[in-house]
Amino acid sequence: MLAKWWKRVVVYQIYPKSFYDSDGDGIGDLNGITEKLDYLKELGVDVLWICPIYCSPMEDNGYDISDYYRVDPMFGSNADMDRLLCEAGKRGMKIILDLVVNHCSDEHAWFKKAVADPDCEEAGYFYFKNTADEEEPNNWCSNFGGSVWTRLADGRWYYHTFSKKQPDLNWENPKLREKVYEMINWWLDKGVAGFRVDAITFIKKDLSFKSRATEDGFRYPIENLTDYPGIGGFLTEMKEKCFDKHDCMTVAEAPGVGNETFREYAGEDGYFSMIFDFTWENMESEADKSSIEAVERLKKRIFDSQRFVSKAGWSAVFLENHDQSRCVNKYLEKENICFESASALATMYFFLYGTPFIYEGQEIGMTNAVWNSIGEMEDVRAKGKYKEAIERRQDPQKVLEYFSELGRDNSRTPMQWNSEENAGFTKGRPWIKVNENYKVINVEEQKTRSDSLLSYYKKLTALHHEDVYEDVFAEGSVRQILEDVPAVFAYEREWDGRAVTVVVNFKKGPQEIQGTKAEVLLNNHKTLCAKDGKLLLAPYQAVVFDGKI
Numbered sequence: 391m392l393a394k395w396w397k398r399v400v401v402y403q404i405y406p407k408s409f410y411d412s413d414g415d416g417i418g419d420l421n422g423i424t425e426k427l428d429y430l431k432e433l434g435v436d437v438l439w440i441c442p443i444y445c446s447p448m449e450d451n452g453y454d455i456s457d458y459y460r461v462d463p464m465f466g467s468n469a470d471m472d473r474l475l476c477e478a479g480k481r482g483m484k485i486i487l488d489l490v491v492n493h494c495s496d497e498h499a500w501f502k503k504a505v506a507d508p509d510c511e512e513a514g515y516f517y518f519k520n521t522a523d524e525e526e527p528n529n530w531c532s533n534f535g536g537s538v539w540t541r542l543a544d545g546r547w548y549y550h551t552f553s554k555k556q557p558d559l560n561w562e563n564p565k566l567r568e569k570v571y572e573m574i575n576w577w578l579d580k581g582v583a584g585f586r587v588d589a590i591t592f593i594k595k596d597l598s599f600k601s602r603a604t605e606d607g608f609r610y611p612i613e614n615l616t617d618y619p620g621i622g623g624f625l626t627e628m629k630e631k632c633f634d635k636h637d638c639m640t641v642a643e644a645p646g647v648g649n650e651t652f653r654e655y656a657g658e659d660g661y662f663s664m665i666f667d668f669t670w671e672n673m674e675s676e677a678d679k680s681s682i683e684a685v686e687r688l689k690k691r692i693f694d695s696q697r698f699v700s701k702a703g704w705s706a707v708f709l710e711n712h713d714q715s716r717c718v719n720k721y722l723e724k725e726n727i728c729f730e731s732a733s734a735l736a737t738m739y740f741f742l743y744g745t746p747f748i749y750e751g752q753e754i755g756m757t758n759a760v761w762n763s764i765g766e767m768e769d770v771r772a773k774g775k776y777k778e779a780i781e782r783r784q785d786p787q788k789v790l791e792y793f794s795e796l797g798r799d800n801s802r803t804p805m806q807w808n809s810e811e812n813a814g815f816t817k818g819r820p821w822i823k824v825n826e827n828y829k830v831i832n833v834e835e836q837k838t839r840s841d842s843l844l845s846y847y848k849k850l851t852a853l854h855h856e857d858v859y860e861d862v863f864a865e866g867s868v869r870q871i872l873e874d875v876p877a878v879f880a881y882e883r884e885w886d887g888r889a890v891t892v893v894v895n896f897k898k899g900p901q902e903i904q905g906t907k908a909e910v911l912l913n914n915h916k917t918l919c920a921k922d923g924k925l926l927l928a929p930y931q932a933v934v935f936d937g938k939i
């Protein structure tokens with residue numbers, strides 16, 4: 391039997407607030423996405439993952455949902471969503487939405503009722519605690535800084551993994567779970583092709599809620615309490631009651647899932663179609679990222695993971711998302727960012743075992759922005775962590791530097807469409823600052839240039855879909871080659887007698903490798919030097935070959 395449809399696609403992630411504003415209010419919207427469908431079709435992507443578009447007070451840009459059934463007016467209407475689904479369908483593209491069910495918003499009707507009446511049914515949808523002495527129920531630290539507990543006027547504490555405006559849902563309660571499943575099925579019946587599933591490994595709590603020891607005396611990070619024993623029951627039920635009934639694609643954000651439980655999550659009959667491979671997302675803090683040692687560390691992480699995943703299941707491979715800094719900044723020193731290095735990075739991950747995801751703007755090489763103060767940032771996490779750092783008497787300048795480099799706002803600056811005002815993103819005032827480099831880096835400039843990064847990404851997607859190779863990428867094995875050649879990423883994909891080889895020299899000097907010049911399918915340089923059974927790779931040269939080399 392041939393691979394599932396979601397093994398054959400290229401996914402494009404849209405952060406709707408920052409993608410394209412069709413009505414001039416400074417905020418991207420659904421009609422803006424519809425207007426850009428032809429651009430996306432031309433780019434060659436098949437599935438669009440749209441970050442949350444539901445009604446929300448926008449504490450965390452939509453990851454705090456106050457009505458799961460309604461599109462927030464800021465993004466348009468449910469009718470706009472129907473139109474987007476229909477227009478995408480006409481172009482052969484599918485849409486997956488973000489499923490945020492670890493928590494909702496404190497402005498959701500359920501939570502409002504629970505606050506008003508401790509004895510109502512909805513009070514059982516959340517975690518409330520009373521303490522005798524007004525002390526926080528425990529010492530756990532939320533993901534956005536500060537306690538996981540917030541106190542209500544009546545003295546009850548409620549639990550939140552993220553901000554206090556994102557109360558956690560109580561998955562122990564079967565009634566709550568039924569409400570969640572009903573909502574999931576409603577969207578699937580409407581025609582969405584699946585979901586990216588947010589923060590799902592947090593839904594099972596350590597119900598003892600006991601304080602935990604920490605070395606530094608500060609609060610215990612909740613991020614250590616993911617994938618908690620017992621979670622499987624909830625996930626199996628959700629799969630059976632929702633996902634299995636539709637031929638849908640689910641990709642879970644599942645922090646904390648290691649090799650021990652990977653199969654349960656993303657194996658052949660896992661809870662989800664795939665989970666994101668986060669094993670190499672956080673390399674940006676590595677010292678001297680262009681050094682051979684740093685590149686070798688990255689290489690090791692990627693191929694250790696590939697060796698494991700290719701035996702155990704399926705994953706989503708990516709370089710960027712809305713929680714990360716831009717990949718060119720993450721993996722390259724500033725002075726080495728150029729077409730060659732950006733396209734080398736792209737080639738390196740695009741044909742790995744898994745479904746490739748492209749994040750908006752990655753295809754034109756958008757970079758981190760320059761942040762002059764924390765006041766310019768919009769991210770609730772950056773603000774919370776900044777406040778916490780000040781309370782801990784850490785140097786504010788250092789904290790600003792940290793978030794300038796690693797902060798989530800870096801990937802949330804508006805999509806750079808052209809060199810006109812606000813990068814062509816909006817006719818109004820953008821909700822977040824536009825990266826100053828939009829006059830140089832934008833879609834318009836790259837669209838017609840055959841040697842642009844955008845044109846290169848089109849070649850990547852085209853090759854991924856080419857009839858003769860599609861099975862190789864969807865079904866084929868992966869094998870690292872040239873392992874010992876410093877800073878060279880090289881691997882073969884193979885299926886049913888056909889092979890593809892990817893070779894990337896990820897450094898600013900040339901590199902000789904053993905190999906013959908098989909048919910070149912893709913090359914980010916104009917030429918490839920071959921002599922006496924050797925290939926001489928130029929700095930940041932990336933080549934994809936038909937067959938083995």
Ligand code: NOJ
Pocket residue numbers: 450453490552588589643712713
């Ligand atoms: C993970 C999402 O990717 C992030 O943007 C969000 O802040 C948290 N989950 C909370 O929903």
